Amino acid sequence: MLIGLKEILKLAEARKCAIGAFNTPNLASIRAVLAAAERLNEPVILMHAQVHEEMGLCKMDEIAPIMLLMADKAAVPVCVHLDHGTDLGYIKRGLDLGICSVMYDGSELPNELNYANTAIVVEMARRYGAAVEAEIGSMGARESGGESGESIYTDPEEAGAFARKTGIDALACAFGTAHGIYLKQPKLDFARLNEIKSRVDVPLVMHGGSGVKCEDYKKVIALGIRKINYYTYMAKAGGTAAAALADKTFFHDVEAAAVKAMTDDAAKAIEIFAN
Numbered sequence: 001m002l003i004g005l006k007e008i009l010k011l012a013e014a015r016k017c018a019i020g021a022f023n024t025p026n027l028a029s030i031r032a033v034l035a036a037a038e039r040l041n042e043p044v045i046l047m048h049a050q051v052h053e054e055m056g057l058c059k060m061d062e063i064a065p066i067m068l069l070m071a072d073k074a075a076v077p078v079c080v081h082l083d084h085g086t087d088l089g090y091i092k093r094g095l096d097l098g099i100c101s102v103m104y105d106g107s108e109l110p111n112e113l114n115y116a117n118t119a120i121v122v123e124m125a126r127r128y129g130a131a132v133e134a135e136i137g138s139m140g141a142r143e144s145g146g147e148s149g150e151s152i153y154t155d156p157e158e159a160g161a162f163a164r165k166t167g168i169d170a171l172a173c174a175f176g177t178a179h180g181i182y183l184k185q186p187k188l189d190f191a192r193l194n195e196i197k198s199r200v201d202v203p204l205v206m207h208g209g210s211g212v213k214c215e216d217y218k219k220v221i222a223l224g225i226r227k228i229n230y231y232t233y234m235a236k237a238g239g240t241a242a243a244a245l246a247d248k249t250f251f252h253d254v255e256a257a258a259v260k261a262m263t264d265d266a267a268k269a270i271e272i273f274a275n
């Protein structure tokens with residue numbers, strides 16, 4: 001069943017766990033993530049990332065209606081979210097399509113502009129009954145699947161002021177994770193996360209959730225992370241399974257192998273996040 005971001009994060013807060021949030025740029029990954037969530041009977045978040053459309057994958061207009069339809073039919077609570085919206089017009093189109101919540105990413109802008117645009121998105125989303133996640137600090141390159149970029153750690157004082165002044169419902173903060181494939185094991189700044197948590201009243205979000213050590217997931221969840229964005233390693237599992245398939249004559253066989261591997265990878269992540 002379809003559920004909003006605030007509601008799904010409330011479930012996470014009550015259980016002191018984190019909800020897995022997966023980018024689903026195609027039907028295969030939607031099927032994999034929902035199968036994993038239903039296998040474990042856990043809530044889940046499906047995300048469309050603006051950058052995936054820019055990379056030539058499904059357009060939001062094509063994939064969002066399918067995400068919403070399948071979320072609605074799912075046996076577990078599912079939120080459909082726009083990930084890293086950098087463009088206010090694009091975010092409005094997502095809201096018009098019925099997406100439950102949006103992330104506005106102004107992290108690469110000067111702070112004043114990030115504040116101002118985030119507040120505009122919050123006001124716009126309220127008219128649709130939708131929730132808003134935003135980011136202060138930066139986790140480097142977005143969900144484009146490349147190697148991790150430079151990360152600018154979130155300042156705890158700034159995080160508190162940003163969440164209060166903009167009225168957001170969830171805050172993405174940078175404390176050592178990055179997007180894409182890690183070239184070396186990430187070193188997370190738990191003390192910083194603890195400081196951020198003490199100054200911010202809304203649920204905290206960790207991006208770059210693929211490739212983090214199991215015990216580190218447990219630590220960040222204990223420190224208040226309630227949504228973990230995860231994509232790269234699931235997509236990699238699908239790619240590896242497709243490449244290993246002996247007979248690749250028919251695309252439907254390649255896709256089925258990828259769906260199976262992505263389901264297993266997503267289930268592993270959801271199980272850890274569910275604590």
Ligand SMILES: [Zn+2]
Nearest residue numbers: 179207208229
């Ligand atoms: Zn992200």
